[in-house]
Amino acid sequence: MLGNLWPRTKALFSRLFRRKPPEPGRFETGSRASWRGTVTTAPWIWPSRDYTVYIPRGHARWRRVPLVVLIHGCRQTADEIAHGTRITALADDMGCIVLLPHQNPRANAWGCWNWFERATTAGRGEAAIVLAQVRAVRRKYRINRRRVYVAGLSSGAALAAVLGVRKPAAIAGVFAHSGLACGAASSPLAALGVLKTGADTDVALIAREAREGADPKSLPVPLLVVQGRADNVVAPVNAAQLVRQYLALNGHPMANAGGNGELPPADRCEVATADTRTVTTSEWSVAGRLVARHVLIDGLGHAWSGGDDKFAYNDPHAPDATALLGAFIRQSMQ
DSSP states (O other), X not given: OHHHHHHHHHHHHHXXXXXXOXXXXXXXXXXXXXXXOOOTTSTTSOSEEEEEEEEOXXXXXXXXXXXXXXXXXXXXXXXXXXXXXXXXXXXXXXXXXXXXXOOOTTTOTTSOOOTTSHHHHTTOHHHHHHHHHHHHHHHHTTEEEEEEEEEEETHHHHHHHHHHHHOTTTXXXXXXXXXXXXXXXXXXXXXXXXXXXXXXXXXXXXXXXXXXXXXXXXXOOOEEEXXXXXXXXXXXXXXXXXXXXXXXHTTOGGGGSSXXXXXXXXXXXXXXXXXXXXXXXXXXXXXXXXXXXXXXXXXXXXXXXTXXXXXXXXXXXXXXXXXXXXXXXXXXXX
């Protein structure tokens, strides 16, 4: 009798306690407004923006996880940057949640984020709207508030830079691909010229003033810049100025060394990719902690390096910028 009962009992326990396969990743949507989110270049637009959230495969709500905010560029959508960068694969691998803000097409004729607009560069405007989205997602999905990383391409990278400078207590690190420094343009009319020739403001001074008003515990905010040497939309000088701004923000002694449009002295190495592109990486640290990394890629234009070129503004050749983002986040979490 007992001999017949055991196989049934064993089968029952097997069904009850066997490991279930992880739930697949999924997208959810939302919208968030900020009363400080009005932009002077489009004051008729309600200060709210939609967003998409990617929940990674096997996500457990009881565990606090990092958040990656990925902000699209001009003439691009949140869906396109998600697919072009393959950010969902990185999220599945790292277990992080991804927030993808959507620009309102009525807020900018080119679909750009208004990185040059005065309220936004001060930390209000669209910076405040994205930060409101971060807070909403952080509450809903149990995000580790000390592990919020903001990344972007082009105008999205410029907005990411603003968030790091103006809201260091909320941002753990900034990844800027083909972007510009916070406050690089003195006005919306100057923005096109800045794209080609670099900032017409003192971006290091902007950072030093922000540092004086920041909680010392919120710094440093590490920066990773990826820039194509052949970029004919956002000139490489902007990447160098962005590095200088974050060196000043993080109190690095080399922030003022050399010319304004040049990189300060750094630990530097060059490698050749399988596509025969030269990749030059420069790094700056404070007390053994990375505060800025600049990756300059020969032959890369205005496009996400290593992306899926079925989508605009993606270059399929190495290095893989999404992998660089993942490595940057892992390093900053150590």
